[in-house]
Amino acid sequence: MPAVSLTVNGKAVNATVEPRTLLVQLLRETLRLTGTHVGCDTSQCGCCVVHVDGKAIKSCTMLAMQADGATVLTIEGLANGEELHPMQEAFRENHGLQCGFCTPGMIMTAVDMVNRLGHELDERTIREELEGNICRCTGYHNIVKSIAAGARAMGTGGPSQQAAE
């Protein structure tokens, strides 16, 4: 079986995988990083979003071998120890989650959104940017609030997000 080497949440990882192994399977089953979830089989739901080389991707739609040599950040690597990332804190503060299943993907998408579009995100932009993430619990109302608040908080340059990225 082919070998892959990558960096996940700051740690070097070496693994052998079947060629058909998806990145999300490597993360969940081999590395036991179960915070990244699988909610569909058609790349629609966004529960599996992680960052690969600083960009949000759906880890169910990328082969593990394609991530060879890449730097991967999952929800488990976002906080700086006990100190939450501002986006995580914003989701808690604004009740941006209920069952929690879509939440890791939502947060990783949200951080990427801020990285690309800046700290002042209006409602319309946030809603359009969430095209690839589905939530069945919240009706998105509080997710939109959370992302707007998290984006502003990231703009104040909290130490946690710099450390995490």
Next chain:
Amino acid sequence: MSANGIGAAVRRKEDFRFITGKGQYTDDINRPGQSYIHFLRSPHAHAKITGIYIKAAAAMPGVLAVLIGADLAADKVGSLICGWLIHSKDGSPMKMAPHPAIARDKACFVGDPVAVVIAETLAAARDAAEKVQVDYEVLPAVADPAKAQTKDAPQVHEVAPRNTIYQWHLGDAKAVDQAFKSAAHVTKLEIVNNRLVPNAMEPRAAIGDYDSGTSSFTLWNTTQNPHVARLVIAAFVGMAPEHKLRVIAPDVGGGFGSKIFIYPEEVVCLWAAKKVGRPVKWVSERSEAFLADAHGRDHVTHAEMALDAAGRIAALRVKTVANIGAYMSTFSSCVPTYLYATLLSGQYDIPHIYCEVDAVYTNTAPVDAYRGAGRPEATFVIERLIEVSARQLGVAPAEMRRKNFVDKFPHQTPVIMAYDAGDYDASLEKALELADFKNFAKRKRESGRNGKLRGLGFSAYIEACGIAPSQAVGSLGAGVGLWESAEVRVNPTGSVEILTGSHSHGQGHETTFAQLAAARLGIPIDDIAVVHGDTDKVQFGMGTYGSRSGAVGMSAIAKALDKVEAKAKKVASHLLEAAETDIVFKDGRFTVAGTDKSAAWSEVSLHAYIAHKFPGAELEPGLKEGAFYDPANFTFPAGCHICEVEIDPDTGVTRIANWVAVDDFGVVVNPMIVEGQVHGGIAQGIGQAMLEGAVYDGNGQLVTGSLMDYTMPRADNLPSFTVGTTVTKCPSNPLGIKGCGEAGAIAAPAAVVNAITDAIGSEEITMPATPQVVWAAIRKANARAAK
């Protein structure tokens, strides 16, 4: 109100693990030696199984076993059941066909399991399943409930001629006929309540484990009611005695009803675990969930409303055909009957109601409770009828509702329910104010100037929640009681564990239940842990559905807290050397009335356990109390939602311009969580009204079988919501709580359709009101007007 007490928007205790990726959902759990199971499912909606050939699959690398329906039957694994017995109007019991966990002779819907492969890896199981050969003799299929009872319709099960499970009715047909004869006006509607796929974001999953040393089973399962699952799997399926089966529902990623039911997959995982001597794990794929999860709604209804000359409702007559699917799921029978017809009175004083419901088998996935369960269907019927009748009579819709509101309580409807408290005028008035109703005409003119159509729709809904008094539901056919249990365990250091039979899968019980205990005991909320979802920890419970955990589950906790306080006062009286009647407990301190002698909660807790200050013969050591709470009545949350839409007549694209919800949930424990529940419910209701619809073709193939074909509401389909409340306390439970989980999904569809039909001036809108549906209705109305 303290910072963490009842009414405070406490941030959720459970969130830290979810936002850091440390939640433990069923698929996150892995057992030593675990194997993986793949379900091979029928590709045909209706087919005889004339042969299954498994040898080639069994010989594939890594395969532990290939099992079929005959193996299940040989091991005498029992049928899945429906737990609510409905009788037809002729007195005959419902016609329930057997539901084997793996089909043996005949597959009855696309997705019916026909074989399973258990292997070392999931990939190996899937590869081997490709080698299983099944010979099918394909039979004609029926998917449309409106066609299921015709003479030529294919027969799904022999036990139910013309596919009819029951022909049930409620109300006084003669009195209703009489009222229609003397009516000044009659409004009639044909309604299809569209079929929905629940789609909780976490797909269903199960891990079965068997310990041959103790002959006991453990099941990790995405369930909303682990104890009910254990009871059914033990007592009906016969997998294991109840005391040899532990069911654990860890973190569960949403349910919306779909995880209430006992499905084939968890039964097969347990059975297969014993067969192969290894833990067996199954995780549903999303497209598998579309095929095999219980769907919701799917009613075809003819409804008529009789009105007198003053515009008061004289009677209601409703005839519904409800699709049950290929097998009767766990609670499928009660949804289109006692959860539906009993709510047809809405918020209105209607003297006579008669409702007939035929439940039919079809070659489709089973249909059962989905958020609201019967009550969204009832609300849609009554709220469409009253809106259309108002338009036909030229009365303002708000005025029409006011004219007919129930305004004296208690109010006995002609369809079983006794409404105990409410103020429907108050919620309507507040909603009108928040929706800036007085300027609607101006906004409509403005839209018109921009070539757009604008409409406004009301939905003044009521629901029956907090289900329900056990004796009452027993008399209606329920196979279980619907109380809830709680246990409050105080530790010697004063921290507290609350064990509850309710189950949280997004509702935030770990926070709200702790708020209740913190307020009662005067201790920090962080000193309280809520334990749920494990039949080895919690003795019994009925689980979470029907917006019952606040009204019923928390009432049980309140009752247990009463007992804890009473016992703690006895301990305190010995500790403080005072009469028990002189002990006052407030803000976490026990004080001897009229003195400065007092003891803290933690001191009394410690003394309850060290037991140095009282004789054991007089007072038992320890501080732990349990309670079962059986509700005295249903609860009746109600409110008014107003939806305002703007439509582009050239494309039919409908934008929700504004949404106002004013709900009366009785006492609100945590407004932040309650608002979140309302948001989510509205989104699902808007989904039903505008986006979602499960479609089977004439051969029973599911056309909308993935998230690419079935339109789930996304962030840019929805607006932000304005949410307000009014409060009338629920008089039937100690906390005054009515329940909030389903309101949005119940209210929303009628509000949307009333708004769209108001905008376009035509009632011919079917759900989901996609741009195509709206555009076609506009064209048709324009063509009619041109003639």
